Structures are given as structure tokens and as C-alpha cells.
Amino acid sequence: MRVNEKLDTEEYHSKLDLILGDSSKFEKLSYNPIEEIKREANKTIEKINAAKNAVHFQIIIGDFSPGYVKTHKNGNPLRPSISQCPTLTYHLYSVAVSTEFLGKLKGSHTSYTIASLDVEFLFTNVPVGETIDLILERVYRDPSNPTLNIPEEALRNLLEVCTKKAPFTAHRGHTYIQKEGVAMDSPLGVLFANFYMGVVEERVFSRICRPDMYVRYIYDTFVMAHSAQDIETLRRMFEEYSCLRFTVEHSKDGRLPFLDVHISPITIGFDTSVYIKPTNLRLCLNGDSECPTRYKASTIKAYVCRALFRCSSWAATHQELDRVAQVLVNNGYSNRQVSREIKLAMDTCFDQRQDSLPSKHTLLASAPPIRAQLPEDKMVTQHPGLSGKAVYLYYSHSRIATLSWQVGEAHQGEIYKLG
Template sequence: MVGVLKSTNNTKSNLSKDEKIALKDLRKEDTILILPADKGKSTVVLDKKDYEEKVNIMLNDDKTNEKLKNDPTARYKKKLVSLLTRFKKEEKITVKEYWKLYPTVENNPRMYCTPKIHTSGNPLRPLVDYCGSIMYETSKELARILSPLVGQSQHHVINSKDLAEDLVEIMIDEGEEFISHDVVSLFTNTPISESLEIIRHRLTEDASLNERTKLTVDDVMEILAFALTTTYFSFRGQVYQQKFGTEVGSPVSPIVANLYMEWLEKEAIATAPVNCQPRLWKRYVDDVLEIVNKGSAEQLTSHINKIDKTGNIKFTYEKEENQQIAFLDTLIVKKPDGSIKLLVYRKRTHTDQYLHFQSHHPLQHKLSVIRTIMDRKDKVITEEEDKPIEESKIKEALKLCGYPEWAFKDVDKKKPPKKEPSQSVTRGMVVLPYKEGLSQRARRIFNKHGIQTSFKPHQTLRNILVHPMDKRDSLQTAECVYEIPCRNCEKPT
């Protein structure tokens, strides 16, 4: 490995001199913020002062957030360690699991926002960077334990392919129409007490819980309640406590919100008046697709908005237009005979921006872009005559991103076989920063020793220019390698 490192030349930059100067100037500019849009591949440039004013207005809403005088991290860590220590003593978690969940760093979760450019007024969506916080590993473990409970419903949608398979045989009567519902800010409005009751009931009925953990239902509920009621974050040096809902960024939040929505939809469908009873109800997290009688959308919306007794979960709805409606990344089109077909849907803010072929990424990453988009075309579009039209759009967009014709032919020739479960024993995996030539040679060396490798871009425009979160002190950096001075010389190792 040392020989490989010594013999590798520096990679030629794929940026021109003018582009490098422009990047340097943009990095120095402190009056603007460059952010990714909430959805899609768009990049948004905001006045920094305007952005911070909007965020502060949001945070100063005392119904949802409370300013804290003191940082609660040390207090919360003490409580978490107490719980973990008790579980270890009772042999409900192993020593290895204890040290995996033990919070070795004490970083505050950091809040930032992304602009919703697809929504009128371009409001901001709050997000929280949970990595490096004391509850991060524990939240991941809770998500692992609870995730098998999600999706045990005929109304659950996994992805667009799953939706396409469910809709392929659907026929629409003349007196029916498609509508869709969307929950307003689901995560931050999910009621915690009610969700905990629902999850306790589901865990009690789960016969396979002891296959995933030695923790009892009471144990899981105790640590889950702790995780969901210690939601705090910082913004520009000020620490806030979130008063209601789950924290956007915590690994367990999507699971909790999903389980609450499964309960809510079951209640809503069972108690809906006959004249607005949906014939079809398909839900992906906070988006719902329904088939209802024409003219019943408002009544159904009024009904489902009364199910959540806290009054926080509210739905908005959209009706089909011109015999079609968008749901996820599909466009559902009603045909004259009552059958339907599905096409790929792109929002009006869609940019056709994909990984550029000249970017410094492994070739397999670039070919995967083609493979993924073509795969979506094959799995979502239901009628064969529509597929060549979509394929033409894909090729046109990717050619603008520098993709040569041979890349499409290569993907078409080398369709990956279905992966069989590997029988070989591996000694783990390492993630290597990608450097053309060096990384491939390093992979071959690691493979000889049974170590799997994957590549990660070392430097991208996003990590150079996009910095929405508060900057951390270098000593607060987690999961890194520190420079340790040798005892016998002045050179660091």
C-alpha cells in the first residue's frame, strides 16, 4: 500500500483557472448563503440577513420552541448513560452494544433550513443535523427495533414501483375521481403522547420483538420516550427546546410519524361517512392518494382533519386536473375507458441536473446515474409506447451533462445480474476518498485481504460552497483521525 501511495501522481484538476477564482470569491462572500432547494436538484442563493430573519421569526414562535438559558446536553447525557448502564447490568444489551450506544461526543444538534421553491412564497423547511449528538446512535437503534412495525397495512406504499404495481389493474368509474392529501409539517406536528401509546400497543402485539432485542416493551418505551422528549437544537449559538412533535433529522422520527399515520388512516377510513368513503387509499409517509366520489373531497378532508384529537395534524388536498394527478414521481392519467396509465412526473422546478460526466467521480457512479433513471422508466411507466418518449428525454438531459453515447450502450450491455447472497466471509468495509488511479489500486489490495471498499468523492461543489449550519470548533469534530505527535521527533504521524 505504501508503494501505491508513493507512485501515484496528483490528479489533474477538472476546473479551469477562472472557475477556481470564482469558487474562491464565492467562499469569501459572507453576505449570501448558497443552499440546496428543499426538493429537486436546484441550488438557491439567499441573502444571509434575510435568511436569518426568517429563521428567527420561525424560532421565536413560543408555541413550538423555547429558548434555553443553559445547554442541556450534559444533563441529558447523564440520564442516557444511566439507562444504558442499567440495561447492561441487567444483560439486556451486551458490552459491545453499550459502547456503541454510549455518547462519546456531546455536540448539539444543529438546525438549518432549506427553501421550498415549489411552494408559493418559498417558505423554509427546518431540518436538524443530528449526527454527533448524544442521542444519535440510540435513535438509530430505536429505529432498527421499531422499523419492522411499519408497513403492515394494505394502504402502505414503499416507492413508485410499488405504487405502479398496485394501480395497474385499477378501473375508475365515471362518477369517481382521484384526489391527493398532504399532511402539513407531519414530523413537527406528530403528537408524542398519542404516538407512544400507539407504539406500546403495537410492540405488545409484536411476537418477533425478542428476535430483534432483549429489551422488554417497557424498556423500549422508556428510552423512546426519553428520545422523543429531549428534542433540542442550536441555531447561531442559541439553544432551543422543541415543545411539540418529533425532531426532523432524528433517525427514529420517520418511524414514529409513520406509525401514528397508520393509526390515523385506519381510524379515518373506518369512520368516514358512506358518501365520502375512499375506494382507494394509498399513503407514502405524509402523502395520500385516494379514489373518491366526485364532489366529496371537501367532506372527506373535513372528516380526516378531525381524527387527531390534538388538532395539530391537518391535511390539505388537490384534485385531478385534465384527467390526471401527480403522486410521488408518477403522473397518473385516466383513459377514456376508465383504465389508467402511469408516466414519470417532473415538478415544474425540475432542473435536469445530474452528476456531470466530467466530474471527479468513479465511472461506476456515473453509469449508475443512467441505470437508475432508466430503471425508473421501466418500472413506473405502464405502457410500452410511452417508454421510448421517456428514454429520449433522459438521453437529452444526460447528454447536456456530458454523457457520451458509449455510456448508454455500456449500461444497456452490462445490466447487473441479480445479487445472490454472498457466501464469502469479509473482514469489514472501508470507505475511501476517490482519487482516480489510486483508489482503484487500493481497492485491489484491500480485496486480497477480504476487505470490501466503496468510494466517496473527496471534494464537491456542495461541500465547498454549501454551509447552512453553525460551524463547529475543530475539537468538536466526531468520527475523525487525529494528528498525534511522535515522542522521538517533531514530525506528526
């Protein structure tokens, strides 16, 4: 779906009807059970809160609307997502997730086969009852875990209230509950999906050897193995020991997009850069919009930090910043504002890395030789032999960073900003 296209209302409603018509996942109710569920949940919460040294939960107060369009896919399919921010059980749970992927690629063998595994509709296919049993088994019967001062039955009741008994009002005014699978916009949905996937991995890797590299972010998995057959065996085993279905995207000429990273093989290891989907509309917060200036600055900073953290070479970084600058100008930002904010954003992003390094220098990139663009379009290549000599990286004819080759204080081939 492009900028000037609209999804017809009836088409949107018919796609929602198709999703909600799956009786194995959703149940249409003849009444709104919110008050009934609220009383049941609060009764459990009051018992937990009354116990000495127990975890304290807030008494719940509190509704839902499903369906977001996937504009980046052909046919504009709907994502079966149910917003739970205003629901009565939303504040009972919260989940934070993060991933470290780029560091694992450094120094990997490019002779291996790489691919990505994707779970088809993971959230709506998570077996809720089985996952609750698995969570309780791990919490209460795994001796390596600390004792949880909540009765097992009470925790089970709360988990069921937050998943199986969360009513929502659909587009035609009818009330439904999702009786199987978890809502994508529920914080608990991420926990359930991640936990179930972890159990599936334990089952599979207890029977076959783990691939040379296996990195998963919720339902997207990067795999590096000796052959395509090994990856196919892994896919088949995942399906055998779960109720899920998996698809595989193999690399083309050794290149593969994974999340927002484009991976390309080089002599040693892999080169990485920012991956932009072909359907990306190049839209962002408009520079002429009525919002605080710090929101606009934050938009630019997010672009710059992504370029710095995803790109493994200054050539790729410079190319991405050129693209970002054009996107920002197209969205109402002035060239002067873009240049100023990119400089500030780069300084901020550099400073964010200082605490993670043992010395006062900040690691910027690891992909020698490094090219830095100077005014008058002159290019200078920095080699290990130029130890101690400063190189100035310019962007839009404005000096934004001072770099120095520190062979004696860092690994050869790494560029550091002086602290």
C-alpha cells in the same frame, strides 16, 4: 429559486427565526445540556443491557443545524428539518420505508374520482407525548405483538430522549430543543409520523368506509373514491380525529401527479409515466466531476430504472429515456457514455425483476400494443397475434434488449425478456 439565484443570508436567517420563534414547538436554552442528557440516556441503556437476553444498545456519544430551502416552491420557504446524523442519540434508532403503488393501479376503474391528500407540516405537528403513549400501548398491551424484553419505563425514557431532549445549535449560535413535533432528518421522526398517521387512519376507518383505493407514503396519500364529496368527507374526518390539517389536490381531466408518478386514465386502468415538477432544474451529478466512475454510472442507472419501473408503456419509457439522455449530456456526460450506460443500466434493471417471477422470463411492461423503435426510424407494433416472434428495442441506434411475445407462458398483453 433558479440555478443562478441565491437566497440572501438575512432572508434565510429571518425565516429560521420565524420557525424557531414558535414557542409551542421550540424552546431556547441558556446552556448546552448534551452532557447531562448523555448521562441520563446512558444510565437507562446500561440498565437495559444488564438484563439477561435484553436488546443491546450502544452507549451513546456525540450536535445539530436546522433549515433546508424548498427551491421548488414560490418564496423559497424553509423546511423545518434538523440534521441529526452527528447527534448523541442518532444511533439508537433506524427506520426503513418502502412503497408499492403502481401495481395497485393496474386494472382499477377509471370512472372513479382520484385525488391526493397532503398533510400540512406533518413532522412538526406530530404530538410527541401522545404518540409515545400510543407506541407503548401497542408494544406492551397488544396481545398480537411478541413480548419486548425492555422495561416499559426504560423504553419511554429512550423515546423521550430521542425526541423531546435532542438539543441543536441554530444559525445564530443559540441552543434549542424541539419540545413538540419530530425532526424530519431524524430516523425516529419517520417512525413517529408514520405511526401517528396509522392510528388516525384506524380511528377514521372504524367510522366510515375505506375508499376503493387508499395508498399512503408518509404524508402523501393517493385516494380513489366514487365522488369528490367522498374525498372531502375523508379529509374532514382526518382533521376531526387528529391535530393535523390536510389539503386535497383533485385530478384534472382524470390526470394526477403522485410522488414521482404521473397518472392518466386509459380504457382499462391507468397509464403511468415519470412525473417531473415544473420547477425541476435538470441537474444531476456532473459528468466532469472528480468522483469514482461507478458513482456516475449509478446516476444513469437510477434514471433508467425509474423510467422502467414508473412507465407503463414503451412510448412513455422511450420519451423519458430521451429526456434523461438530454439531461445527462447537459450535465457533462458524452453521448457515447450515455448510450453505453443506458444499455448496461437497462440490462441490470431487467435482471432485478427475475427473482420476483415464477418463470425464467422477466416482465418488462404491461401496456399492449408495444412500440419498439428500430434503426432508420422504423416503427414496429407488436400484437398478440405475433406470438413467438422477436422484437428488438433500440435506443440511440444501439440494440439494448431482445423481447418476445409469450402468450402461452404469460398473461396476454404482457411483454417479457427471454431469460
